[in-house]
Amino acid sequence: MNLSVTDLAVSRGGVPVLEGVSFALAPGRALVLRGPNGSGKTTLLRTIAGLQPAYAGRIEGAGERIAYAAHSDGLKAMLSVTENLRFWAQVFGTTDISAALRDFDLERLEDRLAGNLSAGQKRRLGLARMMVTGRPVWVLDEPTVSLDTASVALFAQAVRRHLEGGGAALMATHIDLGIPEAEVFDVTPFKASPRAALQDEAFL
Amino acid sequence: MIALLTRDLRLAVRAGGGFGLGLAFFLIVTVLVPFGVGPETGLLSRIAPGVLWIGALLACLLSLDRIFALDWEDGSLDLLATAPLPMEGIVSIKALAHWLTTGLPLVLAAPVLGVLLSLPLEGYFWVLVSLGAGTPALSVIGTFGAALTVGLKRGGLLLSLLVLPLYVPTLIFGAEVARRGAEGLAVQTPLLMLAGISAGVIALLPFASAAVLRINLR
Numbered sequence: 001m002n003l004s005v006t007d008l009a010v011s012r013g014g015v016p017v018l019e020g021v022s023f024a025l026a027p028g029r030a031l032v033l034r035g036p037n038g039s040g041k042t043t044l045l046r047t048i049a050g051l052q053p054a055y056a057g058r059i060e061g062a063g064e065r066i067a068y069a070a071h072s073d074g075l076k077a078m079l080s081v082t083e084n085l086r087f088w089a090q091v092f093g094t095t096d097i098s099a100a101l102r103d104f105d106l107e108r109l110e111d112r113l114a115g116n117l118s119a120g121q122k123r124r125l126g127l128a129r130m131m132v133t134g135r136p137v138w139v140l141d142e143p144t145v146s147l148d149t150a151s152v153a154l155f156a157q158a159v160r161r162h163l164e165g166g167g168a169a170l171m172a173t174h175i176d177l178g179i180p181e182a183e184v185f186d187v188t189p190f191k192a193s194p195r196a197a198l199q200d201e202a203f204l
Numbered sequence: 205m206i207a208l209l210t211r212d213l214r215l216a217v218r219a220g221g222g223f224g225l226g227l228a229f230f231l232i233v234t235v236l237v238p239f240g241v242g243p244e245t246g247l248l249s250r251i252a253p254g255v256l257w258i259g260a261l262l263a264c265l266l267s268l269d270r271i272f273a274l275d276w277e278d279g280s281l282d283l284l285a286t287a288p289l290p291m292e293g294i295v296s297i298k299a300l301a302h303w304l305t306t307g308l309p310l311v312l313a314a315p316v317l318g319v320l321l322s323l324p325l326e327g328y329f330w331v332l333v334s335l336g337a338g339t340p341a342l343s344v345i346g347t348f349g350a351a352l353t354v355g356l357k358r359g360g361l362l363l364s365l366l367v368l369p370l371y372v373p374t375l376i377f378g379a380e381v382a383r384r385g386a387e388g389l390a391v392q393t394p395l396l397m398l399a400g401i402s403a404g405v406i407a408l409l410p411f412a413s414a415a416v417l418r419i420n421l422r
Contacts, residue, residue, distance in 0.1 A: 049286050050285075050286060051282060051285060051286065051421055051422065052421075052422040053422075064288060066286065067286075068282070068283065068286040069283075070279050070282050070283065071279070072278055072279025072282075073278070073279060074278055074279040074280035074282070074283040075278060075280075076211070076215060076278065076280070077278075078215055078218040078219060078220060078221065079211070079214065079215065079218075083211075083214070087207055087208075087211045088283075088287075090206075090207030091207050091208065091284070091287045091288070091289060092287060092288060093288065129283075
């Protein structure tokens with residue numbers, strides 16, 4: 001099933017940032033969102049993840065199929081790496097966390113408290129969370145922030161394995177991930193015309 | 205859901221989790237009252253049920269802003285919202301975890317602290333019963349307030365201002381049950397009202413909390 005977005009318009013703080021966005025993402029494909037800072041990539045991803053409503057347009061094939069990773073990793077500093085990962089596995093109704101630990105090279109850190117990890121290690125743990133969700137569409141917001149080249153390669157491998165398994169990935173990123181089959185989607189042309197706030201979005 | 209509950213309980217008892225803070229606060233407040241009022245056993249035993257109730261209520265208030273604020277700060281609230289758990293379930297579990305780590309210890313500690321306030325012998329049972337029936341309502345109402353103020357800078361004070369008036373009915377009937385119990389009067393009517401308030405907020409408020417949380421997450 002495709003993730004398809006038709007004529008989508010999203011707003012941030014009541015001000016439209018993007019409009020007329022349309023794309024489709026088939027299983028096994030990856031789409032990389034590009035665009036300058038503030039162009040609305042994060043807002044678009046949050047809307048697709050269901051955290052905020054779109055003010056126009058349609059999103060199909062999202063909802064329960066999406067695993068979302070935001071800028072922050074959502075880790076609990078006082079829980080160990082395995083405890084953090086196992087919690088998310090249980091929430092999403094899966095049990096196996098060993099593959100995620102292995103693929104993101106976290107096995108040696110298993111018993112370390114997440115609060116004692118370096119920024120890059122935390123990010124790796126946050127990305128490993130995507131693997132334990134068991135959901136087909138990964139929506140990733142700047143996944144490679146604070147990762148070194150070796151970790152970016154680990155991440156690219158994990159994404160590629162996910163695509164080979166019939167999954168899909170939608171990523172906002174500025175760097176080259178080394179996934180040549182990923183299509184690039186530039187959001188700049190869809191910038192909404194400047195207008196005053198349409199409505200109080202709390203009551204949408 | 206169970207995973208979320210065990211995670212919250214585990215976090216509460218680990219370093220920095222704040223478990224026991226409310227309990228220590230409750231202890232200090234009830235110890236301070238005899239110092240302020242003076243060592244008059246008659247007066248103390250008359251005000252003991254009310255003091256225990258106000259102390260428990262304030263101790264409960266102390267930990268409310270942690271219910272969602274910590275998950276909000278590290279981003280896990282966003283991730284939970286996109287997880288397969290219903291938002292109503294998340295807020296109910298959060299309220300339950302708050303009650304287990306704050307409310308329940310207060311209920312169990314109240315009879316012990318009653319000794320410090322020379323609570324009459326008949327009062328111990330009814331203090332226990334009234335707090336047991338009332339503190340779940342405090343946690344659920346508090347969770348609603350925490351959901352309203354999540355993401356606000358220094359929302360803790362606003363949270364207290366919002367939540368304290370909502371605690372009034374629970375306090376009135378809860379303290380009334382404890383007072384009547386201590387004086388050996390019939391407690392049925394206020395106890396039914398108290399239980400009714402608790403049952404009502406447990407049934408209805410999670411929906412309101414989930415709705416405001418969804419709006420706050422945008």
